[in-house]
Amino acid sequence: MSHDSRSPNNLRPRSKALFEEAVGLMPGGVNSPVRAFASVGGTPVFMKRANGAYLWDEDGNRYIDYITSWGPAIVGHAHPEVLAAINEAAAGGLSFGTPTAGESILAHKIIKAMPAIEMLRLVSSGTEACMSALRVARAFTGRTKILKFEGCYHGHADMLLVKAGSGAATLGLSGSPGVPESTAQHTLTAHFNDVDQLREIFSANRRDIAAVIVEPIIGNAGFIRPLPGYYDVLKGLCEEHGTVLIFDEVMTGFRVAHGGYQSLCGIKPDMTVLGKVIGGGMPVGAYGGRRDIMSMVAPSGPVYQAGTLSGNPVAVASGIKTLEILSRPGAYDTLAARSERLVSGLKSAAEGFGIPFTVDFEGGMFGFFFAKDSVRNFEDAKRANLDNFKKFFQLMLDDGIYLAPSAFEAGFLSLAHSESDIDATLDAARRAFRVIAESPNTQAGR
Numbered sequence: 001m002s003h004d005s006r007s008p009n010n011l012r013p014r015s016k017a018l019f020e021e022a023v024g025l026m027p028g029g030v031n032s033p034v035r036a037f038a039s040v041g042g043t044p045v046f047m048k049r050a051n052g053a054y055l056w057d058e059d060g061n062r063y064i065d066y067i068t069s070w071g072p073a074i075v076g077h078a079h080p081e082v083l084a085a086i087n088e089a090a091a092g093g094l095s096f097g098t099p100t101a102g103e104s105i106l107a108h109k110i111i112k113a114m115p116a117i118e119m120l121r122l123v124s125s126g127t128e129a130c131m132s133a134l135r136v137a138r139a140f141t142g143r144t145k146i147l148k149f150e151g152c153y154h155g156h157a158d159m160l161l162v163k164a165g166s167g168a169a170t171l172g173l174s175g176s177p178g179v180p181e182s183t184a185q186h187t188l189t190a191h192f193n194d195v196d197q198l199r200e201i202f203s204a205n206r207r208d209i210a211a212v213i214v215e216p217i218i219g220n221a222g223f224i225r226p227l228p229g230y231y232d233v234l235k236g237l238c239e240e241h242g243t244v245l246i247f248d249e250v251m252t253g254f255r256v257a258h259g260g261y262q263s264l265c266g267i268k269p270d271m272t273v274l275g276k277v278i279g280g281g282m283p284v285g286a287y288g289g290r291r292d293i294m295s296m297v298a299p300s301g302p303v304y305q306a307g308t309l310s311g312n313p314v315a316v317a318s319g320i321k322t323l324e325i326l327s328r329p330g331a332y333d334t335l336a337a338r339s340e341r342l343v344s345g346l347k348s349a350a351e352g353f354g355i356p357f358t359v360d361f362e363g364g365m366f367g368f369f370f371a372k373d374s375v376r377n378f379e380d381a382k383r384a385n386l387d388n389f390k391k392f393f394q395l396m397l398d399d400g401i402y403l404a405p406s407a408f409e410a411g412f413l414s415l416a417h418s419e420s421d422i423d424a425t426l427d428a429a430r431r432a433f434r435v436i437a438e439s440p441n442t443q444a445g446r
């Protein structure tokens with residue numbers, strides 16, 4: 001799409017009509033809040049198909065996709081090898097409700113990539129995996145309290161909808177009606193990257209905290225990485241207090257590196273939660289970790305957790321093939337090189353127009369804030385210039401670049417994103433930054 005003065009309604013009349021129909025049928029017209037354009041304005045774009053690095057909407061407009069289905073489409077949309085694996089599995093039956101060989105193949109691949117996982121259980125979503133991991137950690141420790149970080153999102157289980165990131169942060173919801181106070185009171189929250197507060201929380205709750213759950217790089221409040229040494233302190237406190245350390249690598253697993261962020265930071269979590277990439281676009285989640293902890297899960301142990309479609313053969317076939325493609329030489333170098341080209345190009349373009357802008361990336365995951373200083377936690381993220389983000393998002397969208405419709409989300413690219421896709425994105429960004437720089441009320445972020 002070329003950038004011009006046409007209104008989005010003229011660019012996307014069918015999306016607008018479909019949205020008007022959908023709002024009467026589904027809350028907000030969507031089946032997951034992050035898909036709505038609540039914080040950026042306008043109507044969501046209804047996509048019709050995807051291939052490689054591109055999405056096409058119902059009006060036939062093409063976009064370079066930086067959401068990649070919120071992470072799973074890391075080898076590119078509709079990858080022929082993944083489609084072939086799925087078709088072959090589907091032809092053999094969609095679901096048996098029995099064990100299958102594929103489940104062990106996927107489990108092997110995950111355990112090989114993340115040795116901290118000695119045993120795992122496959123489930124169907126990241127939410128299910130996080131919720132189940134916490135149940136097991138509580139059973140293992142015989143404790144009730146859990147600690148999470150503001151702006152981290154771990155799915156929508158009751159106990160985790162406290163100061164959550166992602167759509168909850170975008171909509172400004174720090175909790176949710178329907179979550180009983182008696183449940184929320186067991187969830188402690190901390191500012192990410194604040195060592196002193198972490199120590200205070202542990203000393204105020206001596207040997208009471210069952211588990212700490214953290215997105216090792218936060219992706220649900222924008223992209224926020226840990227300060228050097230932060231996880232050494234966290235791991236030390238968990239060991240000292242007998243608390244289970246859970247890395248929620250639903251987003252970062254097989255995305256920032258084959259072995260997830262744990263392979264980069266050298267910290268061995270007691271438990272790990274996965275989702276997104278391990279299903280390659282089909283519904284697969286997993287939780288796993290130390291054998292003594294995972295042995296608590298039924299039928300080995302007494303902690304109940306089950307699922308009709310867990311380890312579904314079609315979804316598992318998609319995950320196996322996706323992980324296989326990612327294990328080929330150079331995959332993560334390619335992802336990192338593309339991310340680097342994108343974020344450094346964005347930064348120098350913004351700086352060229354005098355717009356405060358920070359960027360970061362790891363492997364195939366990146367983020368940016370309209371802010372002068374680097375962002376260390378959700379409080380910092382909220383002080384970035386959200387108005388500039390909103391303008392940037394709309395200008396990029398109308399120029400054929402599909403970014404997450406929220407300042408509090410990371411971006412993702414895939415092996416299918418070529419250098420020329422990145423360069424086209426940077427051309428669009430320069431056009432957008434020019435408009436922002438020339439707009440009368442452009443303010444600096446923090």
Ligand SMILES: Cc1ncc(COP(=O)(O)O)c(C=O)c1O
Nearest residue numbers: 125126127153154155250251275
């Ligand atoms: C870090 C993290 N954990 C858990 C979840 C929940 O996963 P799902 O949406 O598959 O339930 C998400 C989803 O975005 C996530 O990013």
